Structure formats: structure tokens, C-alpha cells
Amino acid sequence: MSKNKNNGSRFLPKSKGIDTATVYAPEECALKVKRIVLQPDNRQMIEEFVTILGMKDRFAEHDVPVPNKIVMFGPPGTGKTLTAFYMAQRLELPLIIVRLDAVINSFLGETASNVRKLFDYAKASPCVLFLDEFDAIARTRENNDEVKEMSRVVNTLLQCLDEFEGGSVLMAATNLEDQLDHAVWRRFDTRMTYRMPGEAEIMAYIRLMLDGFEHDAGIAGRAAELLRGVSFADMEQIFLKAKRKAIIGSAPLTYRTLEDAYREYQPRKQAAALDEKVLAGT
Ligand SMILES: Nc1ncnc2c1ncn2[C@@H]1O[C@H](COP(=O)(O)OP(=O)(O)O)[C@@H](O)[C@H]1O
Ligand SMILES: [Mg+2]
Structure with a gap:
């Protein structure tokens, strides 16, 4: 196993005691979330979360703790990291992104103390x-010393989760829901599940991508068909590719261009999510 000690420049200064983190100011977060499409259920959870944090005094009066720990599950490219940016923007707080797998792999012997820092x-x-790649905490190790070290890390993490308080919000994301230890995930007060975009979400995203960019009439409907089963992350890349082509050609965005970009990009098709209303109707 590689123990990469070259952690590069994207980390916080050592003086802060953190060496595997990237920090974004709230204004930077606002730029990232200009085109976010949230599933209705997740949007509602976030709204409620933000509302509650704005009413902390009322909750203290009633002796009801405010939530501060969110875990997000779901396939890659569905908006988990983007939601962290969104939350930071809404709460006007800086965002600190830490890949847990990097924390663990860099200095296994120091992982517990780095988590605490x-x-x-x-x-x-x-x-x-x-905390991105949160399931890294659950990966089993073959080597016995590493097993011991990892159980120390898990214990530290559990303790840190239990003691987490103050004005900060913890968010964790994983693609692998079933990999998470029950003891870890039950510590989160808010759980959000992400899925591949359904028809309505694909259309909403297409409209955001077309907004403010000259395009052929009727492109949206055909684009939605083309992009069924494609993740948000792949849709984004396809649209950016198509827009570049349109700009080079000094032409409006056409369905043909989008199709060319799609073919060049070769997205991995997956089962698209069923829409809420379809689900409700069954
Ligand atoms: N729900 C979404 N709405 C808008 N853009 C999205 C969404 N999900 C993903 N993207 C875009 O796809 C890329 C990857 O998204 P990310 O949030 O990192 O996915 P995840 O963390 O779930 O793997 C980002 O550039 C983001 O802008
Ligand atoms: Mg992510």
C-alpha cells in the first residue's frame, strides 16, 4: 500500500494543524452552486436544516438539540460534494473539504490524531x-497492525462525532452506503440519499445549462431524451463540450452539436431514477 507523504500545496498550513484539507470561502461556494438541481426531498431537508440553524435560540429554549451532522449516500456525480458547497453558501460559512481516504492513506499512524485535529x-x-470518501473508514485492512490502527481511528471518529458541537456543520459523503459501520452512521442526525437524475431533474438541469446561452428552439426536449441515464456530472461535461463547439463555430447551440459532444464524451449510461410522480402513481 502506498503511503504518499507528498501532500502538495492544496492543504491548509501546518500551523492550523490540518494537512489534508482544501478551504473555500462562502463566495467561492456561491459560484460553484449556480446550477444545482436538488431532488425535492433533499432540497426540503436542506431548507429545514438551514431554518433550524437560524432559530438556535428557540431550540435551546425548548431543550431540543439542533442537528449538525449530515451523511450523504449515492452514486458518483449526483451532487453530494455540490451539496456541501451549497450548504456552506446558505450558511455563509467557509467550506473545508477533506478526503478521508487521503487522511488515512497518508500517515496511517497519525490518522487518529489528524482526525482529531x-x-x-x-x-x-x-x-x-x-468529509468525502467517508467509507474509507470502513475499508478492511489485511495487515494486522493496520487493523488495530483502523479500529483506533474509528473509535476516535465516533468520539469526535459524539462531541461535535458549536457553530460548525459536519457533512460526510459516500458512494457505498452498505460499507458504513452502523455505529458510525447512526451518529448522523440527517441522512440524505442521492440518485441518478430522473426525467424532471434532467429537464431542470438542461434548462439551467441553456439559460443565457443562445440555442435552437426545441433542443431541450430532445436533449432530455438523449441524456436519460446520464449523471449530472456527465451531463455537465457534455454541455460544456457542446458549448465550446458552439462558441468556436460562432453558432447557437444545436441538438446536432449536443449529440456530437455526447458521442465524443461517451458517458456511461445507467438506469435513470424514476420520477417522484411516477413513483407516487404506482
Ligand atoms: N445535482 C446536481 N446539480 C447540478 N450539478 C451537479 C449535480 N450533481 C453533480 N453535478 C455536477 O457534477 C460534478 C460532480 O458533482 P459532485 O457534487 O462532485 O458529485 P458527487 O460528489 O455526488 O460525486 C460537479 O461539477 C457538479 O457541478
Ligand atoms: Mg463528491
Whole structure:
């Protein structure tokens, strides 16, 4: 197993005690989320979360703790990381992104203390602390010493989750729901599931991508058919490719261009999600 010690420049200064994190100011987060499409259920959860954090005093009066730990499950490219940006923007807090697999692989022997440093930092300075690749905590190790070390890391993490308080919000994301230890995931007060975009979400995203860009009439409907089963992340790449072609050709965006971009990009098709209303009707 590689123990990469070259962690590069994207990390916080050592003086902050964190060496595997990227920080974004709230204004940077706002730029990233200009074209976000949230599933209705997830949007509602986030709205409620933000509302509650704006009413902390009322909750204290009633002795009801406010939620501060969200875990997100779902396939790649469906908006988990983007939601962390969105949350930071809504709460006007800086976002700290940490890949848990990087924390673990860099210095296995120091992982527990690095995890603690991260949480200490979040305790001292209000932020959205986003732990990506959260399932890395659950991956089994073959080597016995590593098994011991990992169980120390898990214990530290559980303790940090239990003690997490103050003005920060913790978010964690994983593609592998079933990999997470029950003891870990039950510590989260809010769980959000992400799925591949359904018809309505594909259309909403297409409209956002077309907005403000000169395009042929009637492109949206055909694009929606073309992009069925494609993740948001792939749709984004296809649209960007198509827009580049349109700009080079000094032409409006046409369905033909989009189709060319699609063919060049070769997205991986997956089963598209059923729409809410379809689900409700069954
Ligand atoms: N729900 C969404 N709405 C708009 N854009 C999205 C959405 N999900 C993903 N994207 C775009 O796809 C790319 C990858 O998204 P990301 O949030 O990193 O996915 P995940 O964390 O679920 O793998 C980003 O550039 C993002 O802008
Ligand atoms: Mg992500």
C-alpha cells in the first residue's frame, strides 16, 4: 500500500494543524452552486436544516438539540460534494473539504490524531466540514497492525462525532452506503440519499445549462431524451463540450452539436431514477 507523504500545496498550513484539507470561502461556494438541481426531498431537508440553524435560540429554549451532522449516500456525480458547497453558501460559512481516504492513506499512524485535529479546528472556527470518501473508514485492512490502527481511528471518529458541537456543520459523503459501520452512521442526525437524475431533474438541469446561452428552439426536449441515464456530472461535461463547439463555430447551440459532444464524451449510461410522480402513481 502506498503511503504518499507528498501532500502538495492544496492543504491548509501546518500551523492550523490540518494537512489534508482544501478551504473555500462562502463566495467561492456561491459560484460553484449556480446550477444545482436538488431532488425535492433533499432540497426540503436542506431548507429545514438551514431554518433550524437560524432559530438556535428557540431550540435551546425548548431543550431540543439542533442537528449538525449530515451523511450523504449515492452514486458518483449526483451532487453530494455540490451539496456541501451549497450548504456552506446558505450558511455563509467557509467550506473545508477533506478526503478521508487521503487522511488515512497518508500517515496511517497519525490518522487518529489528524482526525482529531480536524474536529478541533471545526470546533474553534465555524465552518462546514465535509468529509468525502467517508467509507474509507470502513475499508478492511489485511495487515494486522493496520487493523488495530483502523479500529483506533474509528473509535476516535465516533468520539469526535459524539462531541461535535458549536457553530460548525459536519457533512460526510459516500458512494457505498452498505460499507458504513452502523455505529458510525447512526451518529448522523440527517441522512440524505442521492440518485441518478430522473426525467424532471434532467429537464431542470438542461434548462439551467441553456439559460443565457443562445440555442435552437426545441433542443431541450430532445436533449432530455438523449441524456436519460446520464449523471449530472456527465451531463455537465457534455454541455460544456457542446458549448465550446458552439462558441468556436460562432453558432447557437444545436441538438446536432449536443449529440456530437455526447458521442465524443461517451458517458456511461445507467438506469435513470424514476420520477417522484411516477413513483407516487404506482
Ligand atoms: N445535482 C446536481 N446539480 C447540478 N450539478 C451537479 C449535480 N450533481 C453533480 N453535478 C455536477 O457534477 C460534478 C460532480 O458533482 P459532485 O457534487 O462532485 O458529485 P458527487 O460528489 O455526488 O460525486 C460537479 O461539477 C457538479 O457541478
Ligand atoms: Mg463528491
